[in-house]
Amino acid sequence: MALLEVKDLEVYYGMIQAIKGVSFKVNEGEVVALIGANGAGKTTILHTVTRLLEAKRGSVVFDGKDITKTPAHKIVSMGMAHVPEGRRVFANLSVLQNLKMGAYTRKDKNEIEETLKNIYKRFPRLEERQNQLAGTLSGGEQQMLAMGRALMSHPRIILMDEPFGAVDPLNRANLQNEFLKIQKQLKKTVIFVTHDIDEAMKMGDKIAIMSKGILRNFASPEDTLLSDDEFVKSFLGSETYIKILSRFRVKEHMRPQNGADIPYHADCEANLRDVLAQMIEYGTDSMHVTEKGKITGTILLSDILNLFQKGRKGE
Ligand code: ATP
Numbered sequence: 001m002a003l004l005e006v007k008d009l010e011v012y013y014g015m016i017q018a019i020k021g022v023s024f025k026v027n028e029g030e031v032v033a034l035i036g037a038n039g040a041g042k043t044t045i046l047h048t049v050t051r052l053l054e055a056k057r058g059s060v061v062f063d064g065k066d067i068t069k070t071p072a073h074k075i076v077s078m079g080m081a082h083v084p085e086g087r088r089v090f091a092n093l094s095v096l097q098n099l100k101m102g103a104y105t106r107k108d109k110n111e112i113e114e115t116l117k118n119i120y121k122r123f124p125r126l127e128e129r130q131n132q133l134a135g136t137l138s139g140g141e142q143q144m145l146a147m148g149r150a151l152m153s154h155p156r157i158i159l160m161d162e163p164f165g166a167v168d169p170l171n172r173a174n175l176q177n178e179f180l181k182i183q184k185q186l187k188k189t190v191i192f193v194t195h196d197i198d199e200a201m202k203m204g205d206k207i208a209i210m211s212k213g214i215l216r217n218f219a220s221p222e223d224t225l226l227s228d229d230e231f232v233k234s235f236l237g238s239e240t241y242i243k244i245l246s247r248f249r250v251k252e253h254m255r256p257q258n259g260a261d262i263p264y265h266a267d268c269e270a271n272l273r274d275v276l277a278q279m280i281e282y283g284t285d286s287m288h289v290t291e292k293g294k295i296t297g298t299i300l301l302s303d304i305l306n307l308f309q310k311g312r313k314g315e
Contacts, residue, residue: 001064003028003189004049004157009058011041011048018044020213021058026157026206031183032191033204040210042193043085046159049191050082051075063156077105081155083146085162085193091135095126098134098145102152112152118185119148122178139166144175151182160192164199176203197236201225201243209235221247245308246273253307254289254297265290266299276304 002025011019019041026032034042047053049060051072059068062078070078081102090098099119103112120127123144129137134145143166150158163179164172180203183190191208194200200207200221207224209217209232217224217232224232225244236243251268264287266275279287285301 002026002061003063004191005059005061006045006049007059007061009045009048009060010056011044011053012056018213019048019055022210022213022215023058024208024215024218026189026191028156028189029187030189030205031180031203032206032208033200034191034193034208034210035195035197035200036210039212041213042210043161044213045210046082046161046191046193050080050159052082076153076155079154079156081150081153081158083150083158083160083163085165089134089137089142089145089149091133093134094131095134095137095145096130098149099126099130099152102149103154106152106154111154115152115154118182119151122182123148140168140171140175143167147175147179151186151188155188157189157191160190162193162195164194164196172199179203198243201246211235242273242276242308245276245304246271248272248307250275250289250299251291251297253303254299255303256297257288257295258286258298260286260298262286262288262298264288265295267291268296272304272307275299276301276308279304 004026007023009019009022010017022045034045036042044053048055051067051070055068059066062080090101099116106112125141126144126148129141134142137145143163147163164175167175176199204221206218207221208215211231217227217229219227222244225236227233248271249268250266250270250272253272264282264284266278266287266289268289268291275287279285279301287299288295289297289299
């Protein structure tokens with residue numbers, strides 16, 4: 001059974017219809033990346049699921065219960081956490097006080113301490129600054145805190161609106177990675193809004209593409225990249241087929257070591273997009289594959305290009 005099911009949702013702002021019959025299902029432990037142009041309806045979807053907005057038609061079913069009419073204040077105790085756009089932290093409370101606020105629906109002190117430790121382990125910056133006023137944190141740190149606070153409520157699902165938007169590229173990759181680790185470890189279900197297709201592909205188990213209130217795609221990153229749908233293709237842009245390569249690891253496509261004298265090495269965990277870029281830069285058609293410094297196989301340019309062509313043809 002899906003943890004969250006949205007059925008034939010229609011949402012209006014006055015006379016303006018913002019959501020036009022959207023349906024999708026999210027399974028427990030899945031991460032859904034919700035992407036689309038400005039005004040596509042992404043925030044409206046999050047707000048309708050968390051009951052900040054009323055649906056005109058359709059339903060939202062969470063953990064088997066129809067919550068279409070459930071009051072918004074009951075949503076947190078049912079296991080939903082919402083991290084709205086912009087760093088919504090309590091500026092005049094300390095980092096620790098902000099985090100503890102997130103756990104207000106929980107009773108077990110030991111479990112709360114355990115969650116706090118886990119959050120501090122993933123986001124050490126928050127521990128370093130636990131007594132600092134949240135309003136004095138940087139944009140990225142406040143974003144981290146907003147996520148941490150959501151995790152403190154021990155939710156079954158977290159809905160986040162552009163959680164990595166205010167973070168610089170270096171810290172952004174770090175924050176994404178740490179969030180993914182904590183999400184996997186705690187098996188959280190997540191829906192997050194992004195404007196960054198690479199971020200969606202990296203983090204999402206499902207890619208939901210919205211356009212003008214309509215859900216145009218709800219599929220795995222691989223199926224999204226190989227979609228025949230003209231809208232999806234044009235949305236992803238000309239780099240589509242190259243992007244698919246970043247989903248594959250060298251170790252999944254290497255051949256046995258062929259004994260050739262090759263001066264170039266690729267780590268077995270590297271993705272094929274990066275390795276292709278290296279091969280083009282070095283002007284080589286093969287590289288040794290290494291695992292912990294030991295050569296374990298060979299990766300061929302022709303194999304990577306075949307995969308690329310298959311993607312192009314939608315095979
Ligand atoms: P963005 O990427 O710019 O944040 P979005 O995909 O989240 O956009 P929404 O904020 O959900 O889009 O808006 C969907 C549509 O509903 C837009 O056409 C928007 O103008 C309209 N809309 C949103 N909020 C309101 C409101 N309070 N009153 C009237 N129309 C609104």
